[in-house]
Amino acid sequence: MDRRDVGREIANRIERAREAGLTPVILLDLDGTLFDNAPRSRAILRDAVLARFGPVNPFAELVTEVCAGELEYDPIDSLRRAGLDDEDAALALREEWARRFFRSDYLDRDTAQAGAIDVVRAWRAAGARLVYLTGRDAPEMEPGTRASLLGAGFPLDAAAELRLRPHDHPDDVSFKCDVARELLDEGPIVAIVENDPRVLNALADLLPEAVPALMPTGAPASAPPPAARVVLLRGFADLLVAPV
Ligand SMILES: [Mg+2]
Known part of the structure; x- marks a missing residue:
């Protein structure tokens, strides 16, 4: 999918799910994705x-x-x-x-990436359920994460929830895949926004119906190249849909 079409495509998928009486889900990474660390x-x-x-x-x-x-x-x-x-x-x-x-x-030093709050609010207003899915350690990082999401202006409630990696879970990739499998029973996952190709490739494999979008903010040196169907974003501006 072309980067120029991705915002419209996600908006369409949210709308189609809602029309079918389903709750579309969007998975959002925090570090390097919604937040500039x-x-x-x-x-x-x-x-x-x-x-x-x-x-x-x-x-x-x-x-x-x-x-x-x-x-x-x-x-x-x-x-x-x-x-x-x-x-x-x-x-x-x-x-x-x-x-x-x-x-x-x-x-509290983290700042929202440019455009991130507008995109997240637009998806929520369209009826998507947001899941902030992070490898940050729970419970160690939960209080600070909740405070920084709210402080930056991201919604955080029953339709915009935070999932942190349990302390005993071995790694981010398997944690995020486990949560995705669990969420599939609750509604279609329409999009994933991540900056780490290790995670995004695994989720894209697991969720062939979702749009996987990669933020260009850097990844571990050991990360593989993004999978062929991953959409390479320049930033959140690519996910905003201009009014028609
Ligand atoms: Mg990240």
Whole structure:
């Protein structure tokens, strides 16, 4: 499907499901999809370098420089690319960054991606049920996630629910596939919006009737290329439907 048709196609699928008396479901990833995590990642990187190496340390300047630019999916890779060649320090910073990133404390730094709130509200107004489906750890990250969704202006209620990965669930891909299988009994899943091709390819395989849409915000270095039928978005503007 062409990127230029994807907003209209999803709107049509929502409408057809509603006309058939069904509740269409849309799966929405959070990190790197609805939210830009770069402000959180920058704040954590600055605090991580202080926590590990103290106020006077050889890495502070590099961190400041890297935080002024675009961060890679793993911000420690950005530090390496900018010249961090002390691998022990890199691993220590990665550990400290991850310890802080996967908790609620810094989630208020996340900002909604441009256009995300308009798209989500339009789908909801059209009668879709929204499921925020995230690999964020429950219960550790649930309070901060609820607060940041509401703070950003995303709906959160019976028709717009949050599903976080249980702490003992092994990985994001199988967690999201498990939830998708469960939701299929409740209504057709018409679209999936994700930034990680590992997850999106698996969900696209499982849900041949859904439109899989990939946000171009970066993915793990180990991620495969997106499957052939995945729609490559430039951003949420591609999902907005202009009034006719
Ligand atoms: Mg993501």
